[in-house]
Amino acid sequence: MKPKLTVLLFCLVCEFLPAHEDPHDVIHALTHKLEHAGKAEKAALYFKRSTEYRASRQDEKAKQDLLAYTKLKPADHLGWLELSKLEKDNENRLQYLSKSLKLATDYYDKALSHIELAKHFYITGDFKSSLASCEEAIRLEKNGIVPVELKSHLLWSKDRLDERVKFLTKAREKNVSIVIENMWIEAMIDAGNGDQLKGLIEKNMQESRFKSSWQIRAALCAPQHSDEAKSLAKSAISEINKRLDLERPDITLLMDLARAHAITQDYDRAQHYFKLVKSSPHDPWTISELEKRIKETELSSK
Amino acid sequence: MKYRYLFTSIISGLLFSSTLASQAKEIEVTRAPYIQLATESSQVVVWRMNGQIEPVVRIGKSVDKLDVPVEKILVKHSVHLWRGPEVGRAPKDTMQYEAYITDLEPDTTYYYAVYNGDQRLTPSDKSYHFKTHPKIGSKTPSRFWIVGDSGTGGRDQKLVHDGMKKFMGDKKLDGYLHVGDMAYGSGLDKEFSRNFFPMYETTLRNTVCWGAMGNHEGYTSKGESATGPYYDAFVHPAMAEAGGVPSGTEAYYSFDYGNVHFICLNSHDLDRSPTAAMAQWLKSDLEKTKADWLVAFFHHPPYTKGSHDSDNEKQLIEMRENIMPILESGGVDVVFTGHSHIYERSMLIDGAYVTPSTNKGVVLDDGDGDPREGGDGSYKKSAGLAPNNGTIQVVAGHGGTGLRRKANHVLMSKVILMHGSVILETKDNKLTLKMINYNGDKVDHCVIEKGGKVERKIVENPRAPELIIDKKILAKTGAKMPKNHEPVIPKHAEWDYLAGVNLHPAKGWTNIEFDTSNWKKGKAGFGYSDKDDNTILDMKDKFTVVYTRKEFVINDLSQVKVKGLGLAAKYDDGFIAYLNGVPIVRCLVDYGDGATAKGFHNHEANHYEFFPLSRYTRLLKKGKNVISIEGHNADIGSSDFTLDAFLTIKK
Numbered sequence: 001m002k003p004k005l006t007v008l009l010f011c012l013v014c015e016f017l018p019a020h021e022d023p024h025d026v027i028h029a030l031t032h033k034l035e036h037a038g039k040a041e042k043a044a045l046y047f048k049r050s051t052e053y054r055a056s057r058q059d060e061k062a063k064q065d066l067l068a069y070t071k072l073k074p075a076d077h078l079g080w081l082e083l084s085k086l087e088k089d090n091e092n093r094l095q096y097l098s099k100s101l102k103l104a105t106d107y108y109d110k111a112l113s114h115i116e117l118a119k120h121f122y123i124t125g126d127f128k129s130s131l132a133s134c135e136e137a138i139r140l141e142k143n144g145i146v147p148v149e150l151k152s153h154l155l156w157s158k159d160r161l162d163e164r165v166k167f168l169t170k171a172r173e174k175n176v177s178i179v180i181e182n183m184w185i186e187a188m189i190d191a192g193n194g195d196q197l198k199g200l201i202e203k204n205m206q207e208s209r210f211k212s213s214w215q216i217r218a219a220l221c222a223p224q225h226s227d228e229a230k231s232l233a234k235s236a237i238s239e240i241n242k243r244l245d246l247e248r249p250d251i252t253l254l255m256d257l258a259r260a261h262a263i264t265q266d267y268d269r270a271q272h273y274f275k276l277v278k279s280s281p282h283d284p285w286t287i288s289e290l291e292k293r294i295k296e297t298e299l300s301s302k
Numbered sequence: 303m304k305y306r307y308l309f310t311s312i313i314s315g316l317l318f319s320s321t322l323a324s325q326a327k328e329i330e331v332t333r334a335p336y337i338q339l340a341t342e343s344s345q346v347v348v349w350r351m352n353g354q355i356e357p358v359v360r361i362g363k364s365v366d367k368l369d370v371p372v373e374k375i376l377v378k379h380s381v382h383l384w385r386g387p388e389v390g391r392a393p394k395d396t397m398q399y400e401a402y403i404t405d406l407e408p409d410t411t412y413y414y415a416v417y418n419g420d421q422r423l424t425p426s427d428k429s430y431h432f433k434t435h436p437k438i439g440s441k442t443p444s445r446f447w448i449v450g451d452s453g454t455g456g457r458d459q460k461l462v463h464d465g466m467k468k469f470m471g472d473k474k475l476d477g478y479l480h481v482g483d484m485a486y487g488s489g490l491d492k493e494f495s496r497n498f499f500p501m502y503e504t505t506l507r508n509t510v511c512w513g514a515m516g517n518h519e520g521y522t523s524k525g526e527s528a529t530g531p532y533y534d535a536f537v538h539p540a541m542a543e544a545g546g547v548p549s550g551t552e553a554y555y556s557f558d559y560g561n562v563h564f565i566c567l568n569s570h571d572l573d574r575s576p577t578a579a580m581a582q583w584l585k586s587d588l589e590k591t592k593a594d595w596l597v598a599f600f601h602h603p604p605y606t607k608g609s610h611d612s613d614n615e616k617q618l619i620e621m622r623e624n625i626m627p628i629l630e631s632g633g634v635d636v637v638f639t640g641h642s643h644i645y646e647r648s649m650l651i652d653g654a655y656v657t658p659s660t661n662k663g664v665v666l667d668d669g670d671g672d673p674r675e676g677g678d679g680s681y682k683k684s685a686g687l688a689p690n691n692g693t694i695q696v697v698a699g700h701g702g703t704g705l706r707r708k709a710n711h712v713l714m715s716k717v718i719l720m721h722g723s724v725i726l727e728t729k730d731n732k733l734t735l736k737m738i739n740y741n742g743d744k745v746d747h748c749v750i751e752k753g754g755k756v757e758r759k760i761v762e763n764p765r766a767p768e769l770i771i772d773k774k775i776l777a778k779t780g781a782k783m784p785k786n787h788e789p790v791i792p793k794h795a796e797w798d799y800l801a802g803v804n805l806h807p808a809k810g811w812t813n814i815e816f817d818t819s820n821w822k823k824g825k826a827g828f829g830y831s832d833k834d835d836n837t838i839l840d841m842k843d844k845f846t847v848v849y850t851r852k853e854f855v856i857n858d859l860s861q862v863k864v865k866g867l868g869l870a871a872k873y874d875d876g877f878i879a880y881l882n883g884v885p886i887v888r889c890l891v892d893y894g895d896g897a898t899a900k901g902f903h904n905h906e907a908n909h910y911e912f913f914p915l916s917r918y919t920r921l922l923k924k925g926k927n928v929i930s931i932e933g934h935n936a937d938i939g940s941s942d943f944t945l946d947a948f949l950t951i952k953k
Contacts, residue, residue: 022611025937025938031804054616056614057615057619108526145579175550176541176550177549177579177583178547178582181548242689245627245653250628251628283573283578287577
């Protein structure tokens, strides 16, 4: 069957659900429908129920429904893609993603499979394949932010710093997202081009209500362990502390705080805040990058 | 991004008259003109036709003098709109025209008209106008309309729109925020065309609707690629065209209106973790804004006990635990959401991120925020956007679909089970929220007043929320029991019943001849947990409906008709009763029956209620009759359930 038929069936099922109710109730109603449904309708009902199970944080049940769905509709890439997101076993996950990629027809569907593959290879330590998947995703979905972010991290982790700058320079021409812009600034600093950014950083600092992010970037442009760098980082810490409620922290501020303390060579505090970040929801590359940056700052001071 | 589908050529001065002449069908407007993406110097006008035309838009400062032609009109053909399955696509031959009007003066009203060549498509009518945004940072008063979960295309949606217009009178809106679920059931192109655009046509032609994607739009539109009918319908800022910092996607964005900064997030299908791209963009956006007021909106509510429970559902929990800390450390004032079909408005709170939610240590002001006589006074906040200085959460999921309440959320000041919408106003140092019901009446009113420095103080024992239930809903319950009555089926009699996981009776179970020999027998009431049941059912987290039947004999029909029959019932939460196979009472179950019943409302079984059945005595037969009742629990995880009924004759 055509993969898009899944969406069609799914839409037809949803047409009979006039408004979204509590997932428990929807699951109950779908379970009843499943008992009387024919094969074609059953697939869509399994898919829908898996969505509701996920919304109610019952991932194992969601996985079982997606397994049932993929048995009924093995030619639909979406089922395999969604199943891969719930699979903890690396081999199974790779198998599901390979099927999803093979079956996807639209270029943005293929891009989504490549993004998940890139994450999978990253988690399993196969950086080369992860990079290749990122590049495919970017080629297919020119405005995507996630594959750009992951590729940027992969290049950084392999010390391909100039290549990273070139890549992000092109990426920011295609997509004006501030997230890509900030990645490019970071890449420029890492590649030793921080002096070219002084005007840009100064302008942003003046324009911003909260200046700590820009103070940290300015500190990273200054000579490492210099008084100038430490002074800027201390200003950032001071501002962050005024905003931060440590009992209920904003994780983005904690990340900045860890980096700022590392710049001031207060590594105990940097590690303390890093651990708090690590205990919160995060993507693996952001956390690994933060950890490595703090360690590198510490090592360079010895 | 959807721009990939655009014919990037600018249409100007191209003539299609020969093409048109050869076409047999009449080309018509299929989506009436509506305005999008307002900034202080630009505006977009969008409309659809069912065929190709020579698109022309003219604007002017007077309705009688539309002397400025718009040069840039982008064209999308149906094959370039969402490429999903046939049923979800824009109809064949659809042409979507988007006129990008630039070089406008700020805070200025312009009139517009849409043409096919020389043929005017829109009437000469003052309502076809737009007003550019005031200069970013200017202290211009603002007035926005907020609606959620409205896209049924039904009566209640229309009434809510009419109610807002009645309330507004001659006052003008500066914008419209829709917090999602604008096109039930799957956000299909045809559902937008049926349930959204025609319903709000008179408002959309002169008021920009800024949308947040709901889960129903999410069935067919995807945030990751910003594709689908939802993204076809809206033109949102991805490049900070209207203020804020560029997000690079229409899935989440920000804009400014004078000194108010608005942030729209995708709570449905993007990564909601604090290290993900959306949160990183949010952090940068909050760093930059220098507005006096900060308003965020998205679909899934961080705090609710309406038709959804924010302590149990993934998106709701993640928005609370991951995103709210970023918003509050950035000084957010108000958060508008939907998803849960109810109106809930919080006290002034900060830092309430734990799961399950508690009101300990997070309430800064437990008053009602109402500065009018009899109210507790405005909520007070520091001037500017002070971090962690208090937020009001508003769940506005009451825009048109079935209402429901599980409980009162402990952080709410007002819980209102009534269809309506919200008006947000800012003026000087005050932000006012007004809940307007379907009649155009104001049902809730609160104000944030900013000035000086307000120290953060915690209210130790916050008060409970005030609950208001629409009389229309209350009317569906029973009346007070008559003082004197004589039982036909005695209280706590033995009934046949069917109850269990996935157990539902066959068709015709309410008829006299139906065989219940394999059903169980038990004394009424049926239920669990609240110590008022004779037959205990193991229902919690397993099933929500129980079916009961009781036969009874009437020997003298004339006596029943004279005296009047009635059903007495103690119930939690709703039921449907049948007499000899005919439905006679539907109580707090809006539609459907058995396994397909929907639209439940919470109700406690405090005492027997009386449902007169005198109009149904014609259904009675001499001899054997049967009353059948299906009892429904509003929530499978509910703490209790009761169905305890008997049949009686008023004396």
